[in-house]
Amino acid sequence: MCYDVKTSLEAQLKRAKRNQDLKAIEEIVEKLGPLTDLPLHHASGFSHPEVLIYTNQDRFYPIVATWGLIPHWVNNVDQQKKIWNSTLNARVETIFEKPAFRDAANEKRCILYVDGFYEHHHFKNNTYPFFIHRKSNEPIALAALWSEWIHPEHGGTIHSFSIVTTVGNGMMAKIHNNPKLKEPRMPLILSDDLEEQWLSSHSDFEKELKELLNRNDKVELEAHTVGKLRGKNYAGNTASIADEVKYMELETNGLDF
Helix, strand or coil, X not given: CCCEEXXXXXXXXXXXXXXXXXXXXXXXXXXXXXXXXXXXXXXXXXXXXXXXEEECCEEEEEEEEEXXXXXXXXXXXXXXXXXXXXXXXXXXXXXXXXXXXXXXXXXXXXXXXXXXXXXXXXXXXXXXEEEEEECCCCCEEEEEEXXXXXXXXXXXXXXXXXXXXXXXXXXXXXXXXXXXXXXXXXXXXXXHHHHHHHCCCCCCHHHHHHHHHHHCCCCCEEEXXXXXXXXXXXXXXXXXXXXXXXXXXHHCCXXXX
16 A cells, blocks of 8 residues: 655656756746645645656656546546545556556556655554655656546546555565555555556556566665654654654564664
8 A cells, every 4th residue: 555655846857857858847847846735745645635747648748646546437526536535546456457447557557756655564553654765765656547537517637646556575564564454565666667668558568567567676675664644743744754763662672674
């Protein structure tokens, strides 16, 4: 699962900068930046923040989209509000089966760049938040699905997305140990050489996805505990929210990540 992320405009410019088109980058900063909620030092998907995504329709110029995929077939606002919170994540194992994601999995794939993401560890009836980021501190490319939805009341187009998740790797298996879940989960992270494959438009992508998943183990991650992300002690969307905070009860029990 992935419901909490940290991202900045700088991180989300990563792909645009590959083209070295300074005019395009300036335009993104001036025209699109103000339409987003960036920077997000900590954001919950349930708040449906506006960020930038790179789609398979234009791989180097992003669009503004809201977190929580709204399928194109949703026909009213009540239905949209009802489905919004259940489409923050899309399990990679079922994206070609679930009605909410099937069309997007085949036709509308995108990438969301983040500085890192947060996950909770369960220990003795308490939860401890971790911040997970790339060892190199470079932005992380998350595989995602996107959609275009026409608002039935004003006719405007709303772009939205869902983060694709997969089975947690060794480190995430230790961190994401929610007893209510059958297995640890984590966002599907794309190594630099697999981003293009994710954004490809091949009709047989479902078959290619199995190969992509088998090869996708090149991104090295590290993690540390942070302050509470829920409740009265939550500091909010502040720059220090991702700073390391140690918990003695974890250290004394040898829970070293």
